[in-house]
Amino acid sequence: MTVAAVDKILLIFFHWLQGYFTLAGRAFARIFRRPFYYRECAIQFDKLGFSSLFICTLTGLFSGMVMALQSLIQLKPFAATSYVGGMVAVTMIKELGPVLAALMVAGRVGSAITAELGTMVVTEQVDAMRVEGTDIIKRLVVPRLIAMVMALPLLTIVTDLVSVFGGYVMASGYNINPVMYISGLPQFMLFQDLIEGVVKPSVFGVIIAITACYVGLNTKGGAAGVGAAAKQAVVLSSVLILVCDFFMAKIFLVFRG
Amino acid sequence: MTSSDSIHIERLCYSIGGRKILQDFDFHLERGVNRTILGVSGAGKTTILKLLLGLLEPDSGKVFIGNLCITGLPESQFMQQRKRIAIVFQGGALFDSMTVGENVGYRLFEEGRLSQTEIATIVLEKLGFVGVEAALNLYPAELSGGMKKRVAIARALAADPDYIFFDEPTTGLDPIGVHNICNLIQRLQAEGKTTLMVTHDLATAFSTSQQFTFLHKARILFEGSEEEMKASSIPEVCEFLEPTDRSLFYDVHTTYDKQPEQVESI
Numbered sequence: 001m002t003v004a005a006v007d008k009i010l011l012i013f014f015h016w017l018q019g020y021f022t023l024a025g026r027a028f029a030r031i032f033r034r035p036f037y038y039r040e041c042a043i044q045f046d047k048l049g050f051s052s053l054f055i056c057t058l059t060g061l062f063s064g065m066v067m068a069l070q071s072l073i074q075l076k077p078f079a080a081t082s083y084v085g086g087m088v089a090v091t092m093i094k095e096l097g098p099v100l101a102a103l104m105v106a107g108r109v110g111s112a113i114t115a116e117l118g119t120m121v122v123t124e125q126v127d128a129m130r131v132e133g134t135d136i137i138k139r140l141v142v143p144r145l146i147a148m149v150m151a152l153p154l155l156t157i158v159t160d161l162v163s164v165f166g167g168y169v170m171a172s173g174y175n176i177n178p179v180m181y182i183s184g185l186p187q188f189m190l191f192q193d194l195i196e197g198v199v200k201p202s203v204f205g206v207i208i209a210i211t212a213c214y215v216g217l218n219t220k221g222g223a224a225g226v227g228a229a230a231k232q233a234v235v236l237s238s239v240l241i242l243v244c245d246f247f248m249a250k251i252f253l254v255f256r257g
Numbered sequence: 258m259t260s261s262d263s264i265h266i267e268r269l270c271y272s273i274g275g276r277k278i279l280q281d282f283d284f285h286l287e288r289g290v291n292r293t294i295l296g297v298s299g300a301g302k303t304t305i306l307k308l309l310l311g312l313l314e315p316d317s318g319k320v321f322i323g324n325l326c327i328t329g330l331p332e333s334q335f336m337q338q339r340k341r342i343a344i345v346f347q348g349g350a351l352f353d354s355m356t357v358g359e360n361v362g363y364r365l366f367e368e369g370r371l372s373q374t375e376i377a378t379i380v381l382e383k384l385g386f387v388g389v390e391a392a393l394n395l396y397p398a399e400l401s402g403g404m405k406k407r408v409a410i411a412r413a414l415a416a417d418p419d420y421i422f423f424d425e426p427t428t429g430l431d432p433i434g435v436h437n438i439c440n441l442i443q444r445l446q447a448e449g450k451t452t453l454m455v456t457h458d459l460a461t462a463f464s465t466s467q468q469f470t471f472l473h474k475a476r477i478l479f480e481g482s483e484e485e486m487k488a489s490s491i492p493e494v495c496e497f498l499e500p501t502d503r504s505l506f507y508d509v510h511t512t513y514d515k516q517p518e519q520v521e522s523i
Contacts, residue, residue, distance in 0.1 A: 130310075
C-alpha cells in the first residue's frame with residue numbers, strides 16, 4: 001500500500017471522526033435548547049424503546065437459562081449449586097445484560113434509524129426541512145438520542161430481571177428453591193454493580209443513536225446507499241459497544257479499588 | 258452589485274469528487290424577473306438551486322441573499338434571509354410521516370407564531386389554490402406524482418415567500434399535469450412571486466419565464482430572452498433546442514467527463 005493510499009485512508013478516517021463527534025457535541029448542546037419536540041421524543045421512545053421490549057425479553061430469558069445451565073454443570077461437582085443465582089445475576093447485570101440488550105437494539109433500532117434518515121436524505125426531505133427553517137439536529141437527532149438514552153437502561157433492567165428469572169427456571173430443575181436462589185445474589189453483588197448495569201446501557205444508547213443518525217444523515221446514493229448505510233450503522237455501533245464496554249469495565253474497576 | 262432584493266452568486270466554483278460542476282460561475286436573480294436555467298442532465302442545474310439556498314457549501318466564491326453573504330455562515334445566521342425563498346423539489350420531497358395538511362403547514366407549526374386555527378385556515382387556502390384540498394388528510398404515499406408536486410407548491414406558498422425555486426417541476430407528468438403546473442406557476446407570477454426554474458423541458462421553460470440561462474460544461478454559455486435564445490448561433494444551444502443524431506454522444510460527454518476540456522479533443 002502506497003503512502004498516498006494510507007494518507008487518504010487516514011484523512012477519511014479523521015474526517016469521519018470529526019463529523020461523528022461534532023454531531024454528538026451539537027446534539028448534546030441542543031438537548032436543553034428550545035424548541036422542545038416532546039411529541040417527537042414520545043413517538044421515538046415508543047418506536048425505538050417500547051417496541052424492542054419483546055426481543056430484549058427473549059434475549060434475557062434464554063441468556064439467563066443458558067448461563068444457569070452451564071454454571072450448574074460446573075458447580076455441581078463442588079456441591080456449590082446454591083451460588084448459581086448470584087453468578088447469573090452478577091454476570092448478567094454487570095456485563096451480558098447491557099451488552100446483549102444493546103447489541104439487539106443496535107441491530108433492530110440502529111438500522112431502522114439509519115434507513116429512515118437515509119431515505120429522508122436521498123429523497124431530499126432533509127433538504128426540504130432545512131429550507132423550511134428547521135434545525136435538523138434538533139428535529140431529527142435529539143429526539144432519537146433522548147429516546148435511546150432513556151429506553152436502553154429500562155430495556156436492560158427488563159433483560160436483567162428476565163435473565164435472573166430464566167436462571168431460576170433452570171436452577172429449579174436442580175432442586176434449588178427460590179429463597180436459596182435469591183439469597184445467593186447479595187453474596188456476589190455490590191451496589192456499584194447495579195450502578196454499572198444502568199450507566200453502561202445509557203452510554204450504549206448514546207452510541208447507537210449518534211452512530212445511526214450520523215451514518216443516516218451522511219447517506220449517499222439511492223436505495224443501495226440506504227441499504228449500505230443501514231448495514232454500516234449496525235456493524236459500527238456493535239463494534240463501538242463492545243470496545244466501549246471493555247473501557248467502561250476498566251474504569252469501573254478503578255473506582256471499585 | 259448587491260441589492261437587498263436580489264439573490265446572486267459571485268465567481269463560484271463547486272466540484273464533486275474531482276468533477277467540476279460549476280467553475281467561476283456568476284449568476285444574478287433580480288426580483289420580478291422569472292428565469293429558467295436550462296442545460297442537459299448533470300449540467301449542475303439543481304446544484305445551483307442548492308447553492309443559492311445554502312444547502313451546499315461551494316469550494317470557492319460567494320452566494321448572496323440580498324446584501325448578506327451566506328457562504329461560510331452557519332444556517333442559524335441566515336435562516337431569516339432564507340425564509341424569503343421556497344423550493345419545490347423534483348420529487349416533491351414531502352415528509353412521509355406527515356399528512357398533506359401537516360406538510361403544508363410545517364413551517365408555520367415550526368415557527369409557532371400562529372394558532373392552530375389560523376394555520377388550518379392558511380393550509381386550506383393554499384391547498385385550494387393548487388386544487389388539492391380534498392387530499393388534506395392523506396399521506397404522501399397515497400398521492401399521484403402530479404398531486405405531490407401540487408402539494409409541494411402549496412407547502413412552498415404557505416410561508417408567503419418572495420422567491421420560489423422549481424426543480425424540474427414537470428418531469429414525469431402527463432401533458433395535463435404539465436399544463437396544470439405551468440398554469441399554477443403563471444398564477445404565482447401574477448401574484449408577484451419571482452420564480453427560478455431549472456428544467457430541460459423547453460415548453461415549460463418558454464411558457465413560464467422571460468429570461469433564460471444555458472449551462473454547459475460548468476459554465477454559462479448563454480443568457481437572454483426566448484427570442485435571443487432561438488436566434489442564437491452557439492452550437493451547443495442550437496443542439497439543445499433542436500437535437501440531431503450527434504446528440505446521442507453529447508449528453509454522455511458533457512455529464513461524465515472529469516475534465517470537460519478533454520471533450521473538445523474526442
